[in-house]
Amino acid sequence: MDELLINNRICPKPQQWNKLWEIIQSKTDEKISAPLILAAWWETTDEEKLGRFKYHLDTAEKLSLLNELQIFLQTLNETDWHHKGE
Numbered sequence: 001m002d003e004l005l006i007n008n009r010i011c012p013k014p015q016q017w018n019k020l021w022e023i024i025q026s027k028t029d030e031k032i033s034a035p036l037i038l039a040a041w042w043e044t045t046d047e048e049k050l051g052r053f054k055y056h057l058d059t060a061e062k063l064s065l066l067n068e069l070q071i072f073l074q075t076l077n078e079t080d081w082h083h084k085g086e
Helices: 014-025 039-043 046-062 066-074
Strands: 009-012 081-083
Touching: 009 014, 009 046, 014 046, 014 066, 046 066
Parallel strands: none
Antiparallel strands: 009 081
């Protein structure tokens, strides 16, 4: 999934990140930490956002969802991504 983090990408922007999280959460009974959106978006660093996004990808891998998420993420435009320093 490192190929997704090109062009200084950190994570999808809130609306898209929430969709990704909903895909993951719908496939498990476990409580998966929510994306850092809404108020958390403004209160967290790029590093914290990246860490949570990678946690979501790791969780998806454990649930055998990487292919599904990769297809979803590859449909995003570059403007759907949050980039370092934005």
